[in-house]
Amino acid sequence: MNLDPDSIKRDFPRMRGIYLNNASSAPVPxxxxxxxxxxxxxxxxxxxxxxxxxxxxxxxxxxxxxxxxxxxxxxxxxxxxxxxxxxxxxxxxxxxxxxxxxxxxxxxxxxxxxxxxxxxxxxxxxxxxxxxxxxxxxxxxxxxxxxxxxxxxxxxxxxxxxxxxxxxxxxxxxxxxxxxxxxxxxxxxxxxxxxxxxxxxxxxxxxxxxxxxxxxxxxxxxxxxxxxxxxxxxxxxxxxxxxxxxxxxxxxxxxxxxxxxxxxxxxxxxxxxxxxxxxxxxxxxxxSIGIAKIRNWNMHLAGMIREELQNHQYDKLIKLYGPDDPRLRSSIVSFNFNDKDSDTMVRRLVGDLEREGIIVAEREVLKKKIVRVSPHFFNSEDDIARFLATLKRLLVLTS
The missing domain is CATH 3.40.640.10 (Type I PLP-dependent aspartate aminotransferase-like (Major domain))
Known part of the structure; x- marks a missing residue:
């Protein structure tokens, strides 16, 4: 995809964790x-x-x-x-x-x-x-x-x-x-x-x-x-x-x-x-990087997250929002839980992720709390892999 996020990361102040909340506010180079x-x-x-x-x-x-x-x-x-x-x-x-x-x-x-x-x-x-x-x-x-x-x-x-x-x-x-x-x-x-x-x-x-x-x-x-x-x-x-x-x-x-x-x-x-x-x-x-490259990379990272969340091991636990067709959505990935205590689980998960050094956001869809993940071009595949591994571990503990 002709984009090197590890090199791009050096253009920014060193982040203390993994920042996946760019739909709220992004770091400044x-x-x-x-x-x-x-x-x-x-x-x-x-x-x-x-x-x-x-x-x-x-x-x-x-x-x-x-x-x-x-x-x-x-x-x-x-x-x-x-x-x-x-x-x-x-x-x-x-x-x-x-x-x-x-x-x-x-x-x-x-x-x-x-x-x-x-x-x-x-x-x-x-x-x-x-x-x-x-x-x-x-x-x-x-x-x-x-x-x-x-x-x-x-x-x-x-x-x-x-x-x-x-x-x-x-x-x-x-x-x-x-x-x-x-x-x-x-x-x-x-x-x-x-x-x-x-x-x-x-x-x-x-x-x-x-x-x-x-x-x-x-x-x-x-x-x-x-x-x-x-x-x-x-x-x-x-x-x-x-x-x-x-x-x-x-x-x-x-x-x-x-x-x-x-x-x-x-x-x-x-x-x-x-x-x-x-x-x-x-x-x-x-x-200088190019909007098209940024779009392609961000959607690639979002696709990694959505693919994992659609895995059969999560299909009964997680509700994923947004259309499947990538042409109809941005790189924002939002989800919550098929559970009556979903709001509590979302709030706890967002807090637990931040304590693990991973920043995401808590938002709402139709008065239901959601976890919103929004990667940007400086995020790497390794960032996403670490997020997903941490998410899996926290969900095991939650369940």
Missing amino acids: FIAIKAVTDFLISYDEYGPDSNASASMLDELLSRARKEVARLINCREDEIIFTQSTTHAINIVANSLKIGKGDAIVIRDGEHEHPANHYAWLRLRDGRGVTIRTLNLKDEDGSIDVEELEKIVNSEGIRLVALSHVLFNTGLILPVEEVSKVLRDSDRRIHLFVDAAQSVGCMDVDVKRLGCSFIAFPSSKWLCAPPGLGILYCSRDAWDDIEPLYVGGESAFIHDGLCYREMPYRMQAGFRGYALLAGLLTALQYIN
């Missing part, structure tokens, strides 16, 4: 850490409030936008830097020109990340927006595109919001099919996509997806320092949003208050420049 400290040193050397430092900030913003735009295939002026995915979602939810009489379509709160659920629910109470909810087809979180087609043909629908990859089961939702349904409708309907679990570990092309907005963080699959989010805002959606914040970077006075051009009008108060230096370097690092 040395070069990205160094980029942060190098920026801070240069910023102080020039003088934080000087013409030289201002030029350095402008260049950094431009280079970072260019790298993000290359990654997701968009124009540089369609990229807005935020504090997090949650922040980006709230910017869209509260900047969109909608109100009473309008409606949005969201997924259920069981399979959708709270960040991409609560912000839209708030519009119902704050602005009188009608909320339409898609039903689930199965436990993995699949949606019925035909149901969506019927909903969007009703009156008042202005936006559909969903995730690209589900944070709990790893299911890839049919975003391109949804986009086609919206394009074929007789009115303009925006598509918002939470791509927190896809950008950095699989190919994401916003033009192919056909979305108006997409949001993702620095700190998950991109392996950049935490504290930044990225919001893609299509040029086609510019007239339908208005700035949520205002400041000297985003507006000026000329016979009244005037907004600057995009994306600056939507980015008042941004000060995460040191983190942005780390993001830029992390993006260059990820691109």
Whole structure:
């Protein structure tokens, strides 16, 4: 697969155990850490409030936008830097020109990340927006595109919001099919996509997806320092949003208050420049390896885990989530137990694994606790073998 995880591991601070929780937050490579400290040193050397430092900030913003735009295939002026995915979602939810009489379509709160659920629910109470909810087809979180087609043909629908990859089961939702349904409708309907679990570990092309907005963080699959989010805002959606914040970077006075051009009008108060230096370097690092290679390796590791969990010795004990077809899922692997005490067993197992030096996550599917395992490109086959051996030993003790 032309990827050497043992060599890649040397690019990161030495881990004290096996880290398999990259869907939450990923480690940061040395070069990205160094980029942060190098920026801070240069910023102080020039003088934080000087013409030289201002030029350095402008260049950094431009280079970072260019790298993000290359990654997701968009124009540089369609990229807005935020504090997090949650922040980006709230910017869209509260900047969109909608109100009473309008409606949005969201997924259920069981399979959708709270960040991409609560912000839209708030519009119902704050602005009188009608909320339409898609039903689930199965436990993995699949949606019925035909149901969506019927909903969007009703009156008042202005936006559909969903995730690209589900944070709990790893299911890839049919975003391109949804986009086609919206394009074929007789009115303009925006598509918002939470791509927190896809950008950095699989190919994401916003033009192919056909979305108006997409949001993702620095700190998950991109392996950049935490504290930044990225919001893609299509040029086609510019007239339908208005700035949520205002400041000297985003507006000026000329016979009244005037907004600057995009994306600056939507980015008042941004000060995460040191983190942005780390993001830029992390993006260059990820691109040097290649998203396709990362996807293939991650899916190979996930396949090792799923194959073992589907072994006959576990078939009565373990319930595995996510579709069998690897084209329909990410490298997230989630499971729990066919036992009435499954929640207790999940919680105990996650804790026991961490005490053994293996980090995974506890999440939920339909109010049931699950163990979520999410390998990334620096993980090796040996990491997975050690995880599976430890898991087997702990399950023997549990049973």
